[in-house]
C-alpha cells in the first residue's frame with residue numbers, strides 16, 4: 527500500500543489526503559441491517575474456506591525451500607508463474623524444451639546441468655518434487671523471473687539497486703512464500719498479491735525493453751509519466767543507456783494550492799540526488815500528466831524537436847487513476863513511432879485504477895480484433911487508436927500496448943483525449959456488436 531498511497535499523491539486530482547470516497551449518506555434501515563448480516567455470514571464462510579488454501583501453499587513452499595531455486599514445483603497449487611496473456615511466441619526464441627513432464631523425479635537434481643525445466647503451466651506432475659530451475663538457461667523464468675538474453679541488461683538487478691518497487695515482489699516473494707507471515711498482505715488469495723507493494727515488472731521489462739538495453743541500440747526517446755522520487759527513472763536510465771529520457775511529475779510544481787496550478791503536498795521528486803540536474807537538462811518536466819495543455823506543451827517544446835530521436839517507449843507510472851491512465855493512452859500512443867510501446871503500470875484491483883482494468887482494457891482488446899465488416903453489426907470502441915494498435919501484452923498488473931507499422935499521428939485535442947465511454951465499457955462491449963443476439 528505504500529506505493530499506492532504515494533502513487534496517489536503523484537498526480538493532481540488524485541491527492542486529496544483524507545477524503546474518503548464512496549461514503550454513503552443514506553441511513554441504515556432495518557432491512558439494510560438484515561442484508562448486512564447475511565452478507566457478513568456469506569463472506570465469513572468464503573473467508574474460512576479460502577483460509578484452508580495456505581496449508582497447501584505452505585506444504586508446497588517447504589519443498590521449494592529445500593531446493594532453493596525451484597519456483598514452480600507443484601503446478602497448480604502454487605500459481606507463481608503468472609502467464610502473460612498473449613506474449614510469448616514471437617518475443618522469446620526459446621530453446622526447444624520437453625514440454626511434457628515425463629519423469630518428474632529425474633529433474634530434481636539438475637542444478638548444474640543444462641537441462642531445461644518444463645514450462646510451469648504444462649507441468650502436470652502432482653507430486654511436488656518436479657522441476658528445478660537452474661538459472662542458467664536463456665530466456666527462461668526463475669522465481670525471480672526471467673534471465674535476460676546475452677547482451678541485454680537485467681532490469682531486476684538494476685531495479686533492485688535503484689530501489690524501485692517495480693521489482694520488489696521478485697526480491698521478497700520467495701521469503702514470503704516460504705513464510706506467509708512475512709508477507710505484507712498475507713491473506714490475499716493470489717500468492718503474488720501478498721507482496722502488494724512489490725511488483726514483478728522486471729519480466730515484462732526484460733522482454734520488451736531488452737533490445738533497447740543494448741549498448742549499440744539505435745538512439746530513441748523514452749518518457750516516463752510519474753517521476754515520484756525518481757527511483758524508477760534512475761533504473762530506466764541505467765537500463766537504457768542509448769535513450770534520451772524524459773519524465774513528468776506534478777509534485778515539483780511550485781508549492782501552493784491546486785487551484786492556482788501549484789502543488790501543496792510536498793515535492794517528493796526533490797529527494798532524488800539528481801533532481802536539479804534532471805531539471806536543468808530538460809529531462810524532468812513539472813506539471814500535471816493528465817492535463818492536455820501541459821502535455822501538449824511538453825511534447826511540442828521539449829520532445830518533438832527536429833534533432834530528437836524517435837519516441838519509442840512511454841511508461842505510465844503516475845497516479846494510477848483510471849481516468850489518468852486512459853488519458854496517457856489517448857495522448858501518447860498515437861505519438862509513439864511504429865514498433866514502439868506504451869507501458870501502463872499498476873493495473874491492480876484498487877479503487878482508483880479499477881475502471882482501467884474492467885472497462886478500458888476490454889475495449890482496447892475488442893478493438894485489437896476489429897475488422898469492420900459492413901455486413902456485421904460491429905463497432906470499434908476507440909476509432910482513433912485501433913488503426914495504430916498491433917498488440918496488447920499483459921502480465922500481472924502491467925500491460926504493453928504495441929504500436930503497429932503505421933506512422934505516428936498528431937491528432938487534434940479532441941482526438942487526443944478519451945471519449946466519455948472510455949471508462950464505461952457497457953455500450954461498446956455488450957451492445958454495439960450485436961451482443962448475445964448474434965450467433
Ligand SMILES: *[C@@H]1O[C@H](CO)[C@@H](O)[C@H](O)[C@H]1NC(C)=O
Pocket residue numbers: 616617733734735737
Ligand atoms: C529483439 O530483437 C530480436 C533480434 O532483432 C528480434 O528477433 C526480437 O523480436 C526483438 N524483440 C522484441 C521484443 O522486439
